[in-house]
Amino acid sequence: MQAEIDAAVEAYLQAGGTITQLDNKGKPVEHLSWREEARRTKAAGLSHTVVRGYLVLREKTPPRPEAARAARQRTIKTATEARSRINAERRAKLAPQVRILAECRWTITQIADHLEVAPGTVRRIAREHGIELAGQRQAEAGAR
Numbered sequence: 001m002q003a004e005i006d007a008a009v010e011a012y013l014q015a016g017g018t019i020t021q022l023d024n025k026g027k028p029v030e031h032l033s034w035r036e037e038a039r040r041t042k043a044a045g046l047s048h049t050v051v052r053g054y055l056v057l058r059e060k061t062p063p064r065p066e067a068a069r070a071a072r073q074r075t076i077k078t079a080t081e082a083r084s085r086i087n088a089e090r091r092a093k094l095a096p097q098v099r100i101l102a103e104c105r106w107t108i109t110q111i112a113d114h115l116e117v118a119p120g121t122v123r124r125i126a127r128e129h130g131i132e133l134a135g136q137r138q139a140e141a142g143a144r
Contacts, residue, residue, distance in 0.1 A: 098126060
């Protein structure tokens, strides 16, 4: 039965027909028969497995624990650096507003409520951008 299907597909393609298969992002997918896909998968040293009901590719040999651990650490480090960069950019965008509100003598809590951020974030923005806050002046005077 599979041979009949393959022959019909081949005849359709030779007659000038095209088969367009799209992935879930709308990009064309290379048409492969299940045999060709299996051959390429095997040649790449991969095999299929079922994870939570989905057919997925996996390496035939499991990675060594130290290699897997190192890969996980690199992934965590990359994600942490990206998150830090995004948060720094976000704080930099808020700095002009914090500076204006601080010049208007707003307290840290009032600024935080207005900008919908934590008071610690307001303090950090002030420290990073050299902004003097009303609540800080009083706290520093009392601490000395």
